Amino acid sequence: MQGLLGRVRATAEGDEGGEELNAERAALGQGLTAMETMLGKLGESVHHVGLQGNRVLMALADLIEGWLLVRHAAVALGRAKENPGDKAFYASNVASARWFCHEVLPGLEHAARMVERGDLKLMNLPDESF
Known part of the structure; x- marks a missing residue:
C-alpha cells in the first residue's frame, strides 16, 4: 500500500503534464492527504477497519x-502536440481527468472527516444487544 501511495505522491508532487495539469496534481495531492488520514484512523483499532472499511476502500x-x-492526461497532452489531427480525442482525455479531479477527488476530504469522527460506541454494546 505504501508503495502504491508513494507512486501517487510522486505524480502529485511531480510535473507530469506541466503547468497545464497543476490544479489536477494539487487535487490529487489533497486526495492523498485525505487517504493518509483515513489509513491513520484505521491503524488505531481493528474495529475501525470493520466499521469504516467500505468508505476507505471506495475512497482508495x-x-x-x-x-x-x-x-x-499528461500522456494525452504530449500526444496532442505530436498528432494534431487527433487533438479532439486527446482533449477529451484531459477533460475527463480535469472533471474527475475537480468533482470526485474533493469527496475524499469528506470521507476522511467521516472516518476521523468515527467512534467505537457500537463495539461497546453488550453481546445481549445482538
Missing part, C-alpha cells in the same frame, strides 16, 4: 482512478 478506488487519469 477514487484516489487511484484520479491518479491514473492525471497520468493519462
Whole structure:
C-alpha cells in the first residue's frame, strides 16, 4: 500500500503534464492527504477497519482512478502536440481527468472527516444487544 501511495505522491508532487495539469496534481495531492488520514484512523483499532472499511476502500478506488487519469492526461497532452489531427480525442482525455479531479477527488476530504469522527460506541454494546 505504501508503495502504491508513494507512486501517487510522486505524480502529485511531480510535473507530469506541466503547468497545464497543476490544479489536477494539487487535487490529487489533497486526495492523498485525505487517504493518509483515513489509513491513520484505521491503524488505531481493528474495529475501525470493520466499521469504516467500505468508505476507505471506495475512497482508495477514487484516489487511484484520479491518479491514473492525471497520468493519462499528461500522456494525452504530449500526444496532442505530436498528432494534431487527433487533438479532439486527446482533449477529451484531459477533460475527463480535469472533471474527475475537480468533482470526485474533493469527496475524499469528506470521507476522511467521516472516518476521523468515527467512534467505537457500537463495539461497546453488550453481546445481549445482538
